[in-house]
Amino acid sequence: xxxxxxxxxxxxxxxxxxxxxxxxxxxxxxxxxxxxxxxxxxxxxxxxxxxxxxxxxxxxxxxxxxxxxxxxxxxxxxxxxxxxxxxxxxxxxxxxxxxxxxxxxxxxxxxxxxxxxxxxxxxxxxxxxxxxxxxxxxxxxxxxxxxxxxxxxxxxxxxxxxxxxxxxxxxxxxxxxxxxxxxxxxxxxxxxxxxxxxxxxxxxxxxxxxxxxxxxxxxxxxxxxxxxxxxxxxxxxxxxxxxxxxxxxxxxxxxxxxxxxxxxxxxxxxxxxxxxxxxxxxxxxxxxxxxxxxxxxxxxxxxxxxxxxxxxxxxxxxxxxxxxxxxxxxxxxxxxxxxxxxxxxxxxxxxxxxxxxxxxxxxxxxxxxxxxxxxxxxxxxxxxxxxxxxxxxxxxxxxxxxxxxxxxxxxxxx
Amino acid sequence: xxxxxxxxxxxxxxxxxxxxxxxxxxxxxxxxxxxxxxxxxxxxxxxxxxxxxxxxxxxxxxxxxxxxxxxxxxxxxxxxxxxxxxxxxxxxxxxxxxxxxxxxxxxxxxxxxxxxxxxxxxxxxxxxxxxxxxxxxxxxxxxxxxxxxxxxxxxxxxxxxxxxxxxxxxxxxxxxxxxxxxxxxxxxxxxxxxxxxxxxxxxxxxxxxxxxxxxxxxxxxxxxxxxxxxxxxxxxxxxxxxxxxxxxxxxxxxxxxxxxxxxxxxxxxxxxxxxxxxxxxxxxxxxxxxxxxxxxxxxxxxxxxxxxxxxxxxxxxxxxxxxxxxxxxxxxxxxxxxxxxxxxxxxxxxxxxxxxxxxxxxxxxxxxxxxxxxxxxxxxxxxxxxxxxxxxxxxxxxxxxxxxxxxxxxxxxx
Numbered sequence: 001x002x003x004x005x006x007x008x009x010x011x012x013x014x015x016x017x018x019x020x021x022x023x024x025x026x027x028x029x030x031x032x033x034x035x036x037x038x039x040x041x042x043x044x045x046x047x048x049x050x051x052x053x054x055x056x057x058x059x060x061x062x063x064x065x066x067x068x069x070x071x072x073x074x075x076x077x078x079x080x081x082x083x084x085x086x087x088x089x090x091x092x093x094x095x096x097x098x099x100x101x102x103x104x105x106x107x108x109x110x111x112x113x114x115x116x117x118x119x120x121x122x123x124x125x126x127x128x129x130x131x132x133x134x135x136x137x138x139x140x141x142x143x144x145x146x147x148x149x150x151x152x153x154x155x156x157x158x159x160x161x162x163x164x165x166x167x168x169x170x171x172x173x174x175x176x177x178x179x180x181x182x183x184x185x186x187x188x189x190x191x192x193x194x195x196x197x198x199x200x201x202x203x204x205x206x207x208x209x210x211x212x213x214x215x216x217x218x219x220x221x222x223x224x225x226x227x228x229x230x231x232x233x234x235x236x237x238x239x240x241x242x243x244x245x246x247x248x249x250x251x252x253x254x255x256x257x258x259x260x261x262x263x264x265x266x267x268x269x270x271x272x273x274x275x276x277x278x279x280x281x282x283x284x285x286x287x288x289x290x291x292x293x294x295x296x297x298x299x300x301x302x303x304x305x306x307x308x309x310x311x312x313x314x315x316x317x318x319x320x321x322x323x324x325x326x327x328x329x330x331x332x333x334x335x336x337x338x339x340x341x342x343x344x345x346x347x348x349x350x351x352x353x354x355x356x357x358x359x360x361x362x363x364x365x366x367x368x369x370x371x372x373x374x375x376x377x378x379x380x381x382x383x384x385x386x387x388x389x390x391x392x393x394x395x396x397x398x399x400x401x402x403x404x405x406x407x408x409x410x411x412x413x414x
Numbered sequence: 415x416x417x418x419x420x421x422x423x424x425x426x427x428x429x430x431x432x433x434x435x436x437x438x439x440x441x442x443x444x445x446x447x448x449x450x451x452x453x454x455x456x457x458x459x460x461x462x463x464x465x466x467x468x469x470x471x472x473x474x475x476x477x478x479x480x481x482x483x484x485x486x487x488x489x490x491x492x493x494x495x496x497x498x499x500x501x502x503x504x505x506x507x508x509x510x511x512x513x514x515x516x517x518x519x520x521x522x523x524x525x526x527x528x529x530x531x532x533x534x535x536x537x538x539x540x541x542x543x544x545x546x547x548x549x550x551x552x553x554x555x556x557x558x559x560x561x562x563x564x565x566x567x568x569x570x571x572x573x574x575x576x577x578x579x580x581x582x583x584x585x586x587x588x589x590x591x592x593x594x595x596x597x598x599x600x601x602x603x604x605x606x607x608x609x610x611x612x613x614x615x616x617x618x619x620x621x622x623x624x625x626x627x628x629x630x631x632x633x634x635x636x637x638x639x640x641x642x643x644x645x646x647x648x649x650x651x652x653x654x655x656x657x658x659x660x661x662x663x664x665x666x667x668x669x670x671x672x673x674x675x676x677x678x679x680x681x682x683x684x685x686x687x688x689x690x691x692x693x694x695x696x697x698x699x700x701x702x703x704x705x706x707x708x709x710x711x712x713x714x715x716x717x718x719x720x721x722x723x724x725x726x727x728x729x730x731x732x733x734x735x736x737x738x739x740x741x742x743x744x745x746x747x748x749x750x751x752x753x754x755x756x757x758x759x760x761x762x763x764x765x766x767x768x769x770x771x772x773x774x775x776x777x778x779x780x781x782x783x784x785x786x787x788x789x790x791x792x793x794x795x796x797x798x799x800x801x802x803x804x805x806x807x808x809x810x811x812x813x814x815x816x817x818x819x820x821x822x823x824x825x826x827x828x
Binding site for chain 1: 439440441447448460463464625626631661665666667730732734760789
């Protein structure tokens with residue numbers, strides 16, 4: 001047993017693989033089960049464990065990946081978005097570059113305890129955060145991204161590029177293959193006995209672009225299925241969660257349904273008096289044009305916060321607006337990095353700053369599908385083995401979060 | 415002040431109109447605000463009060479309409495769906511025909527207190543329930559439906575057909591005009607001073623068929639806007655809520671995304687051992703083919719309930735499954751009418767019984783849009799006047815339900 005962020009975890013008795021199926025709304029798993037697209041995952045649900053779980057808020061990639069590997073929400077580890085407005089410096093900072101995590105990861109603590117650990121991510125932006133304490137001087141784990149697989153070194157990643165690539169092409173960062181590369185790497189690490197505890201984090205490229213039932217979604221789901229089947233065939237206990245779900249944020253005709261909150265605030269209170277931060281912003285803008293269901297509003301001068309709150313709350317398209325302290329309390333967020341007001345969009349509504357601040361042309365006419373709000377908080381939670389009745393009973397009615405997956409798989413699985 | 419179902423209500427100081435905008439997902443109001451389709455409603459939100467509220471569960475029409483007029487959830491009034499499986503009689507019964515409501519309505523109690531009350535509904539199935547204690551021998555209110563407006567009598571409806579029709583055609587039950595007839599009737603009742611407290615309940619025909627941004631949705635929203643503007647112009651305090659939201663339950667290509675739970679249960683436990691009741695079933699099947707996000711499972715013989723629960727819970731496409739007592743406790747449902755297991759579908763998934771039991775051909779190739787689950791629980795909650803700060807402060811963090819609308823409008827509005 002080791003303790004990480006106040007929770008106890010058993011060391012893995014057999015190979016354990018946790019997959020973060022990025023952007024996999026429960027809808028995809030449901031449709032796949034109904035139409036028989038992914039028998040391996042459906043059978044995991046039937047003979048193991050399946051539940052509708054919750055993401056941490058906001059329902060974005062980085063906060064949830066870090067939550068999963070820490071087994072704790074953003075209030076504990078500090079990563080509550082991709083970008084963050086540093087009040088003191090007066091500039092926007094990418095959170096995973098803002099310094100070390102405020103909390104240790106399960107991966108690093110397991111490696112310290114002698115477990116062979118590997119973390120493979122689709123995008124390199126995440127690898128840094130997830131690899132903390134896992135690779136580098138004195139550490140013995142493996143951590144690399146599909147995006148920069150060709151730059152791996154033994155010193156930096158615990159494995160070198162030739163080994164990781166094994167004759168394969170580097171996947172395009174805007175391709176389903178980016179995720180499949182991650183899963184294939186996971187399979188090879190298990191086959192070769194180089195890892196007993198794996199975290200495999202995919203990309204939501206396909207889910208941003210295609211609804212359940214699209215040929216592209218089916219193809220991707222089948223490809224994921226085949227790799228999950230391989231991992232199960234190798235005897236691994238597999239847990240699958242998503243970092244967040246996905247919702248179509250378009251109108252009937254396909255135009256994105258965007259509430260430009262920055263423009264409304266400028267109009268009401270004057271330009272430059274507030275600043276809207278879209279913390280979904282990331283270097284992968286083609287996925288979503290930096291539009292999602294969660295933004296932070298910073299008040300830049302002496303406006304009355306309650307007045308700004310009332311204005312935002314009375315805006316159709318806003319689901320919930322919370323002042324900083326409330327947001328931290330109710331959504332388990334990090335105080336330092338929280339805005340003065342956290343704004344959660346209504347289902348089907350994208351929150352933006354100003355027209356022109358979002359690269360809509362990157363959508364190339366496709367429907368906007370994105371996440372960040374409560375509507376994308378539901379995530380699938382699947383374990384390939386049954387969970388002990390005593391474990392479930394002890395949990396009682398507590399909601400199941402995606403960041404409980406390591407606890408379930410390590411402590412709860414039969 | 416009068417007391418109804420344990421809550422105190424002030425008598426209306428000015429004319430009060432509550433509109434139940436059937437199937438009006440907050441999305442429609444947001445899109446209308448963004449694109450300027452319904453200035454009257456948007457301006458109500460800005461200068462009055464706007465919030466994202468919750469429906470009673472299940473997010474169906476009858477339970478929510480009755481909850482709104484009772485100011486209380488189904489546990490109080492007994493209407494927890496359209497259809498219900500009467501265990502003793504061994505047959506399905508339409509709830510609003512199953513006898514009187516278990517609770518008085520705000521409408522009837524207001525009429526008793528001398529207020530001129532009118533209830534106008536789109537569909538006649540609802541009128542009966544809503545009119546309890548309002549019309550008929552010894553009562554002096556007005557209650558009729560657009561569907562059967564041509565059959566109104568003074569004795570039965572408090573107003574006669576010629577008066578109600580006033581030269582207009584009877585609207586088709588599958589037309590936007592069914593709802594507009596209701597609003598126009600409301601406007602005339604206010605104009606002629608025949609009612610001081612009105613409940614106007616629309617139909618979700620347009621929302622079932624058309625997403626926000628469709629020409630039909632825009633046209634309907636504009637038509638509703640014009641009538642709301644009229645009511646505001648007449649000096650009425652207007653409150654608008656929806657009975658439930660609306661979600662697209664179709665796959666990429668347009669096929670409905672249906673989980674046939676009855677078929678799965680038959681396959682697992684044997685035919686005839688369980689019965690799936692789809693309580694959205696109503697005489698208006700063309701709206702949704704009796705497919706929604708909430709079903710009740712009855713166990714017909716000695717199956718182990720926990721085993722059935724585990725099976726249902728582990729089915730992708732199911733969001734939550736609750737045994738009868740839990741469903742009643744957590745969702746404020748009526749015990750007698752609850753199934754052995756209540757099943758709530760995942761966002762985007764329709765729950766059905768068996769292929770063939772649903773009249774999919776009635777959809778005529780249109781995308782299935784429906785409701786019933788948690789995903790359609792968000793509703794717009796709009797009041798044309800500001801709500802007193804003291805009133806809001808006293809409520810604190812309590813969620814706002816659609817069935818709080820009379821309380822807000824009568825007690826909270828400035």
